[in-house]
Amino acid sequence: MSSAIAIETRRALKEYGTGSHAVRALDGVCVRIDKGEFFTLLGPSGCGKTTLLRLIAGFETPTSGQILLHGKNITTVPPNLRPVNTVFQSYALFPHLTVADNIAFSLRMLGRSRSDVLQTVERMLSLVRLESFASRKPQQLSGGQQQRVALARALAPEPKVLLLDEPLSALDLKLRKEMQRELKRLQTETGITFIFVTHDQEEALTMSDRIAVMRSGKILQVGAPREIYNHPVDRFVADFIGETNFLSGRVEGDKIRLSSGELVAAETEGHSGSVTLAVRPEQVGICPAGTSDSLTAEIVDTVYFGTDTHCHLSLADETELVARLQSPPSGNIGLSRGEKVGIKFNPGAVQVLNE
Amino acid sequence: MTIVSDRAFSVSRLPGFATIAVTVLVMLYLPIVLLVLFAFNAGPSPAIWEGFSLHWFPRAWANEQVKEATIRSLVIATSAAIISTSVAVLAALGTTRRRKSPGQTFVYLMINQPLMVPEIVTAVALLILFGFIKVATGYQGLGYLILAHSAFCIPFAYLPIRARLEGMDITLEIAAADLYATPWQAFRHVTLPMLMPAVAAGFMLAFITSLDDVIISLFVKSAGQDTLPTYMLGQIRRNMTVEVNAISTLLIGLTVILLTAFFLLTRERNRPQK
Numbered sequence: 001m002s003s004a005i006a007i008e009t010r011r012a013l014k015e016y017g018t019g020s021h022a023v024r025a026l027d028g029v030c031v032r033i034d035k036g037e038f039f040t041l042l043g044p045s046g047c048g049k050t051t052l053l054r055l056i057a058g059f060e061t062p063t064s065g066q067i068l069l070h071g072k073n074i075t076t077v078p079p080n081l082r083p084v085n086t087v088f089q090s091y092a093l094f095p096h097l098t099v100a101d102n103i104a105f106s107l108r109m110l111g112r113s114r115s116d117v118l119q120t121v122e123r124m125l126s127l128v129r130l131e132s133f134a135s136r137k138p139q140q141l142s143g144g145q146q147q148r149v150a151l152a153r154a155l156a157p158e159p160k161v162l163l164l165d166e167p168l169s170a171l172d173l174k175l176r177k178e179m180q181r182e183l184k185r186l187q188t189e190t191g192i193t194f195i196f197v198t199h200d201q202e203e204a205l206t207m208s209d210r211i212a213v214m215r216s217g218k219i220l221q222v223g224a225p226r227e228i229y230n231h232p233v234d235r236f237v238a239d240f241i242g243e244t245n246f247l248s249g250r251v252e253g254d255k256i257r258l259s260s261g262e263l264v265a266a267e268t269e270g271h272s273g274s275v276t277l278a279v280r281p282e283q284v285g286i287c288p289a290g291t292s293d294s295l296t297a298e299i300v301d302t303v304y305f306g307t308d309t310h311c312h313l314s315l316a317d318e319t320e321l322v323a324r325l326q327s328p329p330s331g332n333i334g335l336s337r338g339e340k341v342g343i344k345f346n347p348g349a350v351q352v353l354n355e
Numbered sequence: 356m357t358i359v360s361d362r363a364f365s366v367s368r369l370p371g372f373a374t375i376a377v378t379v380l381v382m383l384y385l386p387i388v389l390l391v392l393f394a395f396n397a398g399p400s401p402a403i404w405e406g407f408s409l410h411w412f413p414r415a416w417a418n419e420q421v422k423e424a425t426i427r428s429l430v431i432a433t434s435a436a437i438i439s440t441s442v443a444v445l446a447a448l449g450t451t452r453r454r455k456s457p458g459q460t461f462v463y464l465m466i467n468q469p470l471m472v473p474e475i476v477t478a479v480a481l482l483i484l485f486g487f488i489k490v491a492t493g494y495q496g497l498g499y500l501i502l503a504h505s506a507f508c509i510p511f512a513y514l515p516i517r518a519r520l521e522g523m524d525i526t527l528e529i530a531a532a533d534l535y536a537t538p539w540q541a542f543r544h545v546t547l548p549m550l551m552p553a554v555a556a557g558f559m560l561a562f563i564t565s566l567d568d569v570i571i572s573l574f575v576k577s578a579g580q581d582t583l584p585t586y587m588l589g590q591i592r593r594n595m596t597v598e599v600n601a602i603s604t605l606l607i608g609l610t611v612i613l614l615t616a617f618f619l620l621t622r623e624r625n626r627p628q629k
């Protein structure tokens with residue numbers, strides 16, 4: 001029987017240290033990662049992303065809970081017996097070995113035949129487009145090239161799962177964009193399950209099949225990028241992924257009464273009492289003051305960003321709000337400071353979050 | 356240690372600095388210069404110069420006792436260096452690659468004990484211990500000297516190896532395990548190759564330390580087991596000959612070569628490794 005799940009963690013809990021000094025790095029994480037998926041762990045620094053990867057790689061054993069690989073319990077299996085490989089943030093290339101020997105390392109440890117090793121190394125070198133660098137030492141390569149060697153080295157033994165711990169954070173912006181596309185290509189070509197760690201929400205949104213947003217050792221939400229962006233489960237997720245306007249209000253039937261006293265339509269089912277509304281800046285539209293069903297606002301400031309113009313608004317009770325409007329060809333949206341306008345939210349764009 | 360602070364305060368600008376520096380250098384090196392110079396003396400005295408000659412070198416080597424003592428010294432130094440370096444590698448792995456524990460300072464002190472306990476104390480202690488063993492087993496061979504030298508050479512081999520291990524990125528060993536290396540393979544294919552310069556450096560320091568030892572050798576050796584230093588000491592007690600100068604000159608040459616190699620090997624360590 002073959003299931004579709006590559007990695008499953010069951011209430012994985014990890015504490016560093018003991019007694020009163022114990023730090024809980026992971027707090028009962030349950031997650032299922034499908035075969036062939038590009039899965040991203042996203043969260044601020046210190047939320048436990050690296051710890052989760054280390055548990056999956058076998059560098060640490062969980063304090064409690066289980067790790068399953070293709071349905072098999074591998075919780076206490078040492079790293080050298082797990083068909084899982086890691087691309088380290090610092091690359092961790094062996095400085096005393098050439099590029100080819102770095103890539104061949106795992107194959108030799110596994111006792112593959114000489115011809116098999118040669119063939120695989122050649123295939124890996126061409127996969128990451130480093131054919132002419134085979135006999136260089138890692139120190140003689142640029143950061144981007146070292147990155148690609150690290151990838152080739154980890155992919156050579158064809159692991160069931162590839163773990164990548166913030167692999168792009170050391171690269172400059174241009175190279176990072178290039179490597180993002182490269183990684184995506186490698187994942188599609190090899191069909192290997194990628195578990196990718198980043199604290200960069202944009203990187204997560206552009207690359208992933210699914211994202212798990214983490215905070216303080218817990219997974220808050222798992223979903224496709226669109227789902228997470230459009231339907232964040234709570235204020236933290238909404239705030240961490242993209243820019244968001246937060247408005248507070250109370251549920252009144254199928255509407256929400258804002259603190260400014262005005263009513264807004266929203267999907268209120270399952271919510272009651274005090275709630276927070278989250279609205280993305282690009283979902284805020286501006287119309288002439290007094291238009292029916294619009295909120296009254298005053299322009300505080302407009303900031304030109306090229307394709308976009310950000311319009312800072314203030315509601316009747318001084319709640320601040322940002323609208324992102326496409327800049328017209330003239331570059332001037334024709335709104336000036338102090339002007340009274342109406343604002344409308346696109347239908348379905350208002351997310352209701354419990355307090 | 357910046358250039359600015361050098362400018363603000365420099366020891367070399369203090370009055371009398373040059374005088375003191377020169378005096379110290381002369382005191383350190385004049386005896387050695389004289390010793391080496393008189394190794395090339397044509398005459399029989401290590402004090403009266405009678406012209407240049409190389410004949411003391413072949414003459415020293417023709418002396419059976421010198422030859423035997425030299426070979427004995429080299430056998431002991433090589434064996435002791437191999438044993439102490441092997442132990443030092445294990446000790447360094449044990450003290451850097453395991454979780455920090457309260458007992459670690461104690462272990463560290465134990466390993467470096469020969470550097471702190473006066474040599475004469477160790478010598479007497481070994482004499483007594485080996486005395487027991489000799490009576491019990493009847494064994495009289497070189498083993499005692501090799502064992503004693505191995506023991507006091509350990510810290511000299513240990514220190515450079517430990518320094519290198521501490522400076523090494525542990526992620527590399529984790530990466531090896533991730534790439535299917537067993538703990539032994541990770542040591543053999545990653546840790547050891549990267550440790551090699553320090554192992555060689557430790558080996559040479561141990562070798563020189565053993566080659567140079569007098570006190571412990573004097574106490575531990577059986578009759579007829581002179582090492583080069585104890586032989587030379589015996590010679591000087593009788594009458595000074597230029598032969599001793601010649602042997603010393605060769606020893607100095609060897610030491611300079613080994614220390615230069617040590618310097619080059621440990622300098623490698625400070626190079627950035629990415």
Ligand SMILES: Nc1ncnc2c1ncn2[C@@H]1O[C@H](COP(=O)(O)OP(=O)(O)O)[C@@H](O)[C@H]1O
Nearest residue numbers: 016023024025044045046047048049050051052
């Ligand atoms: N070896 C360790 N010893 C003690 N605490 C640790 C250790 N590794 C990580 N932590 C702690 O565990 C938490 C999660 O760390 P980590 O998994 O590295 O987070 P992230 O990769 O998301 O930045 C942090 O609070 C960190 O300080």
Ligand SMILES: [Mg+2]
Nearest residue numbers: 046049050051
């Ligand atoms: Mg991390």
